[in-house]
Amino acid sequence: xxxTLHAPAFSLAHTLESGQFxxxxxxxxxxxxxxxxxxxxxxEQAGETLFVDGAPAAxxxxxxxxxxxLPSIEDSLRRDPKLRPxxxxxxxxxxxxxxxxxxxxxxxxxxxSNIPRISGNIADLARTYGGTSTLNGLESPDFPRPHExxxxxxxxxxxxxxxxxxxVQAARLAKxxxxxxxxxxxxxxxxxxxxxxxxxxxxxxxxxxxxxxGHRAAFPVDTWIRKVMIDLYFQGRRTxxxxxxxxxxxxxxxxxxxxxxxxxxxxxxxxxxxxRLRAMQEPPRxxxxxxxx
DNA sequence: GGCCAGGTCCAAT
DNA sequence: ATTGGACATGGC
Numbered sequence: 001x002x003x004t005l006h007a008p009a010f011s012l013a014h015t016l017e018s019g020q021f022x023x024x025x026x027x028x029x030x031x032x033x034x035x036x037x038x039x040x041x042x043x044e045q046a047g048e049t050l051f052v053d054g055a056p057a058a059x060x061x062x063x064x065x066x067x068x069x070l071p072s073i074e075d076s077l078r079r080d081p082k083l084r085p086x087x088x089x090x091x092x093x094x095x096x097x098x099x100x101x102x103x104x105x106x107x108x109x110x111x112x113s114n115i116p117r118i119s120g121n122i123a124d125l126a127r128t129y130g131g132t133s134t135l136n137g138l139e140s141p142d143f144p145r146p147h148e149x150x151x152x153x154x155x156x157x158x159x160x161x162x163x164x165x166x167x168v169q170a171a172r173l174a175k176x177x178x179x180x181x182x183x184x185x186x187x188x189x190x191x192x193x194x195x196x197x198x199x200x201x202x203x204x205x206x207x208x209x210x211x212x213x214g215h216r217a218a219f220p221v222d223t224w225i226r227k228v229m230i231d232l233y234f235q236g237r238r239t240x241x242x243x244x245x246x247x248x249x250x251x252x253x254x255x256x257x258x259x260x261x262x263x264x265x266x267x268x269x270x271x272x273x274x275x276r277l278r279a280m281q282e283p284p285r286x287x288x289x290x291x292x293x
Numbered sequence: 294g295g296c297c298a299g300g301t302c303c304a305a306t
Numbered sequence: 307a308t309t310g311g312a313c314a315t316g317g318c
Contacts, residue, residue: 019299111300114317118299161314166301201301222299240308264299298317306309 003057005050009070011092012045018265020211021096022106022119023143033135035126036063037099040133040140054135065094065214073258080251082232083259086266093265095257096211100179102143103212104197107204108166124158125149146171166199173197179208187215202241216257219248225260228267 016024016032023035031044031051041054052060061067074091078084098106109121122143129144149155149171155164173196182193190213194205206220221229221241229244230236248256 107299110298112298112313113300113315114298117316120316156314159315161316162301162312163314199301203300207299220299223297224299268299296318298315300313302312304310304312306307 002051002053005052005057005061005066006048007045007050007064007066008048009074009092010045010048010050010064010066010094011090012043012050012064014090014093014265015064015096018090018093018261019115019268020261021098022115022122023102033138033140034063035133035140035142036102038131038133038142040135040142042135063097065097068094070094073255077252077255077259077262080259083262086262089266089269090262093262095214095216095261097214098212100183100208100212101146101174104170104174104179104194104200104204104208105143105167107207107211108170108199109160109163110207111163111166111199111204113163121158121160121163125155128158146174163199166197169198170200183213187217190215191218202245210257210260217249217254219245219252219256219260221245222264224264224267228263 012032013030016034021036025033027033027042029044031042033040033042039055039059041052041060043053043060044051050060070092074087078087105125106118106122110118113121123141126141126143129148129150130142132139132141134140149167152164152168155167158164160167178193178197182190185193187209190209191202191205194200194208195202200208203220203222206218209215210218210220219225221244226239226241226244229247230239233247234244248259252259
């Protein structure tokens with residue numbers, strides 16, 4: 001099942017680590033394991049070559065959107081001077097084409113959460129309800145399909161909090177085919193269809209549209225995007241999300257999704273760097289010795 | 294230890 | 307049409 005494919009203008013690490021997808025693990029030698037649907041595969045990049053074990057090349061090509069004309073997309077976005085640093089920081093970052101149900105579930109779980117916790121919730125659900133996939137003797141639990149999921153009470157025991165009810169409703173509607181129906185619709189109509197799901201409003205809908213349905217005009221506005229957009233383009237003034245989305249649409253059109261993912265990844269990396277530097281310059285001040293014995 | 298999290302929903306302006 | 311608070315937990 002091992003195969004090799006040509007992957008120019010691609011960064012496997014930037015693509016996986018940009019926060020759009022949660023089911024991957026770095027393994028020795030700079031390679032990664034990826035688990036999506038019932039596919040569990042190993043992938044390693046060497047220059048413009050991708051070595052894959054456990055999945056067909058055609059599947060991997062589609063999953064990583066290797067058909068997108070990245071040089072053209074990045075050149076176009078780089079013409080925006082304020083965006084250029086973000087693009088240059090993570091060239092080769094591609095939007096991933098995820099499974100719609102898993103993507104919907106993941107971003108419902110993302111509500112008022114953080115990446116480590118989201119990954120943990122997903123892993124718990126897979127361990128508890130999923131089947132198993134194997135790669136060269138290595139096992140990994142599949143994320144459960146909608147009909148395999150437990151009820152709200154059980155999901156709350158897995159510490160999903162208030163997201164449990166949302167996920168149960170999403171599973172119910174997914175079983176009814178709402179995701180399949182939405183997938184074939186144009187952007188705006190698909191968004192309206194998705195927002196019928198409890199727990200899915202503008203932001204989560206845009207994530208599904210962008211990361212699963214391939215609507216590259218989608219521009220999910222979360223706390224990070226809101227902050228970086230307001231800083232870069234709105235003179236620091238408080239701005240409604242609706243206005244931010246409209247601005248992105250006008251400025252970047254069908255490339256807004258790529259702009260968004262770069263801004264998200266770049267702003268978080270930058271924030272992390274700033275925190276690290278601050279920690280070095282300002283060592284934690286010693287408090288009055290109340291904590292000493 | 295407290296603040297805030299890849300938000301959403303609902304009620305009260 | 308906006309705005310504030312509740313919602314369950316847990317990272318940091």
